[in-house]
Ligand code: G
Ligand code: G
């Protein structure tokens with residue numbers, strides 16, 4: 366049970382999960398789309414708010430302008446102790462001024478006349494204040510008083526209803542409009558409220574002079590912008606969703622492109638399109654075959670032979686390298702059963718670093734190991750220096766388990782990565798397989814040649830054996846042999862070949878001569894693909 370959990374953990378938790386990555390990408394696309402919609406909604410609302418405010422400002426300015434004009438006429442009303450004539454004049458001003466209800470004129474001598482017989486009261490008139498916004502004392506409705514001091518005092522009172530109507534027209538849905546004057550404001554509910562902070566955050570417009578004391582505030586709640594981005598503007602949202610989908614789709618296409626290769630590889634494994642080639646590893650001195658490297662090959666039903674430097678990385682990307690390797694190991698197991706191998710023969714299999722982090726690998730190797738043990742052959746797992754082994758407890762345990770079963774470890778492509786002595790010691794490699802470039806550099810690149818020369822000494826110190834790959838000429842073999850390298854691999858000795866070819870190659874090599882030149886040149890042509 367615990368083992369199963371550990372296996373599942375190493376298989377899923379330690380490797381990236383494309384599904385999670387993909388849904389996260391999709392979610393972020395939709396989020397971006399929605400943010401876009403939010404921004405557009407906010408922008409549109411802002412524009413509309415501006416339009417409404419300026420319209421409301423015009424309307425209010427017109428109303429107050431008329432009242433201001435009326436004040437001028439009231440200034441000219443002569444007041445006398447018997448208010449009859451002034452009252453008539455004031456009443457006509459009230460009648461001809463929209464929404465006016467009441468007018469008052471106080472002469473320079475303090476004599477006061479009003480437009481309304483029933484309202485003889487003279488309100489307390491503040492010093493130089495020109496406008497007052499008040500709750501009407503009689504019917505509870507808002508009342509607007511405009512007054513002017515000069516030669517006496519003139520005052521006109523307007524009913525608040527007209528203003529409230531305008532505020533109501535301007536406000537809609539979640540947009541609110543307020544008419545602010547000093548420390549008070551009139552709201553669309555028809556009431557006068559004391560000023561509060563929330564009103565200050567809206568969009569504010571001052572009325573032009575002479576009504577400049579007034580300002581209009583419009584505001585919209587964030588909640589309604591949020592709601593609007595989702596509901597009120599289906600066009601914007603649709604556009605945003607479309608944009609999100611386009612983004613997601615392009616992502617999906619990349620994913621599908623990747624997955625189609627992945628799918629083909631999976632299909633290929635199922636249909637046994639993958640097979641193996643074997644490339645000999647020989648002693649430097651006599652060219653005697655002491656081992657073999659298993660190389661994956663793919664014969665695609667439509668595209669034909671596909672290069673392994675293309676499909677191996679693709680399989681790694683698609684998370685299929687492990688199943689592919691597993692399949693190849695099974696195939697190699699079956700194939701090698703039929704072959705007699707020289708004692709001590711080593712069989713190299715390329716393993717992805719990720720695979721070494723899975724406890725399954727031990728299980729995957731068991732049957733092959735049993736077959737090889739019977740033939741006194743050794744299994745060598747080749748891991749590339751390209752991708753460092755994950756310094757994970759699981760990986761160390763897997764390596765330890767394999768070691769106990771007699772499996773050897775080779776560091777492949779040595780010289781292209783950053784493996785240092787510590788890395789080699791930590792993982793206990795038995796073989797270093799030197800990158801092809803070092804051999805081809807012989808006689809051309811003294812820097813690389815020097816590294817190759819120095820490698821022997823290092824390998825002795827570390828107790829690892831060196832296999833030099835990419836040997837293509839007799840000159841290279843001679844050089845390496847004289848230098849003291851033990852094992853070589855390359856086209857000069859044998860190209861990767863099918864099992865049948867390899868078997869022929871091996872047996873004829875054993876029964877016939879072991880002169881490398883003859884072995885290499887003669888056989889290389891008969892092999893491969
Ligand atoms: O022989 P060839 O040109 O196909 O090899 C190309 C590369 O592919 C080599 O570097 C070799 O390590 C890698 N390769 C070949 N077969 C396998 C395989 O079965 N598993 C892995 N992980 N790599 C392989
Ligand atoms: O896993 P590894 O990188 O060792 O795989 C060996 C790769 O090198 C295979 O692709 C094989 O075809 C290729 N190869 C083997 N011998 C030679 C050689 O002598 N010259 C060149 N250029 N490539 C070789």
Ligand code: MN
Pocket residue numbers: 658715747777
């Ligand atoms: Mn290899």
